[in-house]
Amino acid sequence: MKLLTANFLSCAVKSCKSSPLSFPLHFRDAELASKSVPYNPLLLSNLLPRLDWTALVTSSSELGFTLPATKPLLQSENIGEEDENTLKMLHKVLMETEVVEGKMVCGSCGFEYGIHQSVGNFLLPSHLV
């Protein structure tokens, strides 16, 4: 599971959906791998406006990466060298960092979602549905 994916997931337990603690889920016992992904600067700059930056900073720090505390502001026209470096750093952290094995834990109910061979398992046991 890519680090970016965590920005779109929350706890599958219905009563957790409205709790701010259910997002982002917290990575635990993560085994990481780096996986090459084609670099798409347009994607990164158009993704930024929709990302929950605070959640991204949290997820990144749980995996050992430090992102700037505030969302980078990019010029939409002609991207300069500094912006280019920011985009390349984001590409590496968000797109190419993969959690191969590990867990994601809900901060509200404590349920642990397993990640096995990069696939997260969000099927809840019957008693939680």
Add this chain to the structure above:
Amino acid sequence: MTSPTPPKLPTPSTSHITSQPVYPPSEDSYLLLDAFSLPSEIAFISSRLPPHTPSPLLIEIGTGSGIVSAFLAAHAGTLFNRTDIITLGLDVSYTANTVTATTISNTCSSHPQTSATFLDCITSDLTSCLKPNCVDILVFNPPYVPTSEHPSLSTLRQGGQQKVIVNAKSKEDYDMEDYLFSLTYAGGDKGMETTDRLLDQLHHVLSERGVLYLLLCAGNRPPEVLERVTGMESGWKMERVIERRAGGEILSIWRIYR
């Protein structure tokens, strides 16, 4: 004046799928590929999600072999007029998710100029793993066949991590294969039991600009579904994109949006 002809886009290869119990590419899968290839649909999506707006999130529920997601991801530049799109695949079957990830990655590698960015496959019941209201393009080819019994997900829910089933040999694996196949098609009452659950939560799933592409068969009674969807709160529209007779079935694809 002649109407524009659909682009001729290659169908993704699923030759890596040998004996895994996933729904094989079928008439309904191909109808979805044709629906998204219609010039009128390309124009519709481009107007909903114009370039320079935030990058869209495309999600398929029940990816099976991965053929539909792979087609949409690899040809995003042609079908959606932009490649700054991220995609996720959701399926209740871990086997389907492992197979789909390969189908999408292989297909995107063959079309680097037009590919979106595929993120992940996730084992999930419908969209229950998602943060609310984040999906811009949602695709669902549901288990739509009317059946007297609707298989429960309880077998998959117990026991934690699923195994990948390939080349079943034991009784236990054969039983799991049969069960996984039943989940791919059996829709229960009017074939609508799973689809109804998605429609119930749709207002929590789609973004403001989001569109659901839903496949129905005649047995689902599309006019009744239309009446239900357009009667839901917050003003939903439901329009037929394409219809085709396939074997004994009449299949149609609908777009649902606010």
